[in-house]
Amino acid sequence: MARVMRDATVAATAEKIFAACGPSWLGDSYNHWSAAVKAWAVGATRSLPDDDRRAIVYKTQELDDALMAARRALEEEDDE
Incomplete structure (x- = not known):
């Protein structure tokens, strides 16, 4: 079955789920x-x-990957 949701709806839903769950850390x-x-x-x-x-x-x-990359970058800055 083809996608029914619009890209904006997918993005909004993903943001809500991510905000509710937080990063996966996996x-x-x-x-x-x-x-x-x-x-x-x-x-x-x-x-x-x-x-x-x-x-x-x-x-x-x-969203998870972007947050984790940002956190890794901050950690690397702190290590320097």
């Missing part, structure tokens, strides 16, 4: 975010197609 966070999105989808008013679920997971991973 090297490979796909399973963490996949579980979080599945848990969120349980309470959704409509079913979540796999393509939409994957898009939210990938967007959430992007």
Whole structure:
């Protein structure tokens, strides 16, 4: 099934899930975010197609990766 959600909706949903869960702190966070999105989808008013679920997971991973990269950069600055 093709994606139903718009990119802006995917991004907003990912931001809300990320804000609620915080960073995963895992090297490979796909399973963490996949579980979080599945848990969120349980309470959704409509079913979540796999393509939409994957898009939210990938967007959430992007947010997680960006935050972790920023934190690593700050730690490296402190180490210098």
